[in-house]
Amino acid sequence: MTTIPPSKPDAETPPPLAAALIASWRVRVAALSSVVLGFSLWSNHLTDHLGYASSLFVGLLGSVASALVGVRVAQLSRGRPGSTVAAAAALSAVAFVLVALAIVLARGLFAPACAPATGAVYALLFALPGPVLAALLGAILGAAIHRRGVATAAAALLVPAFVAWSLARFYATPTIFAFDPFYGFFPGAIYDEHVPLTVAHVTYRAGTLGWIIAAAALLSAAWDPGTGRPSLALIRARSAALLVLAAGATLGLGVYAAGPSLGHRHDASDIAGALERRVSSRRCVVLYDRSIDARQAALTARDCDVRVAQHEDFYGVRQPRRITVFLFASSAQKRELMGAEDTYIAKPWRHEVYLQYAPFPHPVLKHELAHVVAGAMAEGPFRVTAVGRWLPAPGLIEGAAVAAAWEGEGDGSPHQWSRAMLEAGLTPSVASLAGLGFFAASSGRAYTAAGSFCRWLIDTRGRARFHRFYRDADAIAAYGESLPALEARWHAFLRTVVTPESVLARARTRFRRASVFGRTCPLLLADLSRDAAAHLDAGDLTSADRELRALVTHDPTDLRTRLMLAVVRVRAGDLAGAAAVAAEAEAALGPAAGQRIRSQVADQVWRWRGASAARPFYEALDASTLDDDEARTLIIKRAMVDRGGLRAEVFRDLLIGRGELDPSPTSAMARLGLDPLASGDPWTAYLAGRQLFLAERFVPALEALRVGDVATLGESRVLAEVQRMRAIAMYRSGDLAEAAAAFSALAEDESRPTGTRDAAADWLDRIRRESPRR
Numbered sequence: 001m002t003t004i005p006p007s008k009p010d011a012e013t014p015p016p017l018a019a020a021l022i023a024s025w026r027v028r029v030a031a032l033s034s035v036v037l038g039f040s041l042w043s044n045h046l047t048d049h050l051g052y053a054s055s056l057f058v059g060l061l062g063s064v065a066s067a068l069v070g071v072r073v074a075q076l077s078r079g080r081p082g083s084t085v086a087a088a089a090a091l092s093a094v095a096f097v098l099v100a101l102a103i104v105l106a107r108g109l110f111a112p113a114c115a116p117a118t119g120a121v122y123a124l125l126f127a128l129p130g131p132v133l134a135a136l137l138g139a140i141l142g143a144a145i146h147r148r149g150v151a152t153a154a155a156a157l158l159v160p161a162f163v164a165w166s167l168a169r170f171y172a173t174p175t176i177f178a179f180d181p182f183y184g185f186f187p188g189a190i191y192d193e194h195v196p197l198t199v200a201h202v203t204y205r206a207g208t209l210g211w212i213i214a215a216a217a218l219l220s221a222a223w224d225p226g227t228g229r230p231s232l233a234l235i236r237a238r239s240a241a242l243l244v245l246a247a248g249a250t251l252g253l254g255v256y257a258a259g260p261s262l263g264h265r266h267d268a269s270d271i272a273g274a275l276e277r278r279v280s281s282r283r284c285v286v287l288y289d290r291s292i293d294a295r296q297a298a299l300t301a302r303d304c305d306v307r308v309a310q311h312e313d314f315y316g317v318r319q320p321r322r323i324t325v326f327l328f329a330s331s332a333q334k335r336e337l338m339g340a341e342d343t344y345i346a347k348p349w350r351h352e353v354y355l356q357y358a359p360f361p362h363p364v365l366k367h368e369l370a371h372v373v374a375g376a377m378a379e380g381p382f383r384v385t386a387v388g389r390w391l392p393a394p395g396l397i398e399g400a401a402v403a404a405a406w407e408g409e410g411d412g413s414p415h416q417w418s419r420a421m422l423e424a425g426l427t428p429s430v431a432s433l434a435g436l437g438f439f440a441a442s443s444g445r446a447y448t449a450a451g452s453f454c455r456w457l458i459d460t461r462g463r464a465r466f467h468r469f470y471r472d473a474d475a476i477a478a479y480g481e482s483l484p485a486l487e488a489r490w491h492a493f494l495r496t497v498v499t500p501e502s503v504l505a506r507a508r509t510r511f512r513r514a515s516v517f518g519r520t521c522p523l524l525l526a527d528l529s530r531d532a533a534a535h536l537d538a539g540d541l542t543s544a545d546r547e548l549r550a551l552v553t554h555d556p557t558d559l560r561t562r563l564m565l566a567v568v569r570v571r572a573g574d575l576a577g578a579a580a581v582a583a584e585a586e587a588a589l590g591p592a593a594g595q596r597i598r599s600q601v602a603d604q605v606w607r608w609r610g611a612s613a614a615r616p617f618y619e620a621l622d623a624s625t626l627d628d629d630e631a632r633t634l635i636i637k638r639a640m641v642d643r644g645g646l647r648a649e650v651f652r653d654l655l656i657g658r659g660e661l662d663p664s665p666t667s668a669m670a671r672l673g674l675d676p677l678a679s680g681d682p683w684t685a686y687l688a689g690r691q692l693f694l695a696e697r698f699v700p701a702l703e704a705l706r707v708g709d710v711a712t713l714g715e716s717r718v719l720a721e722v723q724r725m726r727a728i729a730m731y732r733s734g735d736l737a738e739a740a741a742a743f744s745a746l747a748e749d750e751s752r753p754t755g756t757r758d759a760a761a762d763w764l765d766r767i768r769r770e771s772p773r774r
Helices: 017-023 025-043 052-075 082-109 116-127 129-144 148-172 199-222 232-237 239-257 268-275 294-315 331-337 365-377 394-404 414-424 430-434 436-440 443-461 463-472 475-479 483-494 501-510 522-537 541-554 559-571 575-589 591-609 611-619 628-643 645-655 665-672 682-694 698-704 707-713 716-733 736-748 754-770
Strands: 178-180 184-186 277-280 284-288 323-328 345-347 352-356
Touching: 017 025, 017 052, 017 082, 025 052, 025 082, 052 082, 052 116, 052 129, 052 148, 052 184, 082 116, 082 129, 082 199, 116 129, 116 184, 116 199, 129 148, 129 199, 148 178, 184 199, 199 232, 199 239, 232 239, 268 277, 268 284, 268 323, 268 331, 277 294, 284 294, 294 323, 294 365, 294 394, 294 754, 323 331, 323 365, 331 352, 345 365, 352 365, 365 394, 365 463, 394 430, 394 436, 394 443, 394 463, 414 443, 414 483, 414 501, 430 436, 430 443, 430 483, 436 443, 443 463, 443 483, 463 475, 475 483, 501 591, 522 541, 522 559, 541 559, 559 575, 559 591, 575 591, 591 611, 591 628, 591 645, 611 628, 611 645, 628 645, 628 682, 628 716, 645 665, 645 682, 665 682, 682 698, 682 707, 682 716, 698 716, 707 716, 716 736, 716 754, 736 754
Parallel strands: 284 323, 323 352
Antiparallel strands: 178 184, 277 284, 345 352
């Protein structure tokens, strides 16, 4: 007779898992943290909407919380099947993500929602997979490790360990972007506004999905409900779960193995192999894409030698080894291979800089090399100024580079622009520049002010004390004064800097732009601006107008948007609407903004309606608020619309374009050949010489730009530009003595803007360093 065992008492039946989890303090803390995280993301415009940045933070912090909750799920799931454990862990992670993102979405009740459909895609790729994987791994740790404290500690270290791995790759390789199973993707620069969704993101998350499947299958296969621990015997018996485990692991491993080819990670050899070509100089090695002309690459290496020597003299240091310049064909190639599409990067500890191609002399090479050479003044693993050797001081890092690469600020110096910011009440505080507050100001304001401050310190207190300051950002140790005290002295100096009224006026427009943290939906606006430009180029004026009006509403400080909107209005025949755009810009951003837009309107009227229609628009412009290049171009345009005829059409083809046709030097020069009056005309000589100069045909450019021929124009700005082009042409033709004399004359001409004179002095210093007698 068979004896039926008595049923287990109800006391041994496990309580509902949901109730047990809700009763757990760890789960309650996680739930509260998701609420706090959601509301904290409201604190700035970069994260206050459903999009990339909010998804990044939710994915990262949600993974930390979910891993800890996953451990507790395993500890409370004894007596339940492994599939229930996996489901409970995954659902707890989903709940964390949904709560945080729901609070972020609720912000849309009070502010623009910023394309929630696109944001949902970011959330699916970056916010959700990481926490789900972390919860499953936490449950595995909770099952495998008997001691609760040890299991919890292991889960707490899980996400930081992967972050540490990403930081190690940042340190050990040229790349600045990072793919990670928990936070998904980090582009490397928080102020890079273009973070497009790419195939690489999708393929990487396919690998994450494989690991999620594998982790869930492992829990289902190995979990012993009776003990709440993994069992090898049960794994062997559960063949279906094993097959799923194998499939998931195969997918994850396959994606990882193919990572370099899929764009998930690269090292120095990968990037060098992609660029393919190399040229060396005494102080530098240039790795460049095969599409770049070898002569330009050689000029970049030559330029690099000069810049390194200049920085060594300026800082009073010695660069210990050759610097490697990675020269990419385009910003898109740079983004794919190392990150930072719209940002130039240097890694001083690797003695490397990363640039997209630009003709010689590269406008940013000197600045980026300054970061590397300045590393000789720093301590710590990153060879940059850092508080406590580990926390970088970005304002001091960038300020030291701007102080060394002093040229390139238009027709004003950084001191003059900083004086103008001070007068307009736009100068960021020095204390904020020394910390992470540096990123709260727009890059133009922050870089310029930091550069002026550092240059003032070096010029007035010497290099030795600046070396001490740069070491650890300790102003009191270096100067015996606090940052606020030094700031007051710097401001007093700035008030003595002679600054043209035109610079003062333009500063109110130039530096009013909000930072990436202060602009509504900044990443969305960057994409919307690209869409608007594409629609304008395609002639879709309705779409362009709608998008540009949205951009102005979201970011009224962006002058470029208003310029494009004025173009749309002129092309649509709405001249009154274009005038209104200029008036609104002047009211919001100052007189210089209004004049810039009115100048654009005049150009577009000439392009679409002809010289006679454009003449009154050009005559009404106030050149006093334009920079030197814009004022010179205005002189030429006024002269041409007054002259009319074929000559005016030639200049229109060159400078502005004609109707649907974009500006074309080829068309302009071909039409010039049809003009029987072109011979002997100084404007024609200037036009031909400038085009030859831009085409790097320097010997014929010198012939066309004979000073005697163009002197009859009687325009000082035009003559100064002729002198500048002739000086560069002489240098590029190998006539260093004549080039030095020409640049010396420009540098000493007090009628020219300070920025122009500083650039001439820099050319003169280059020639002296390259002269055979040195």
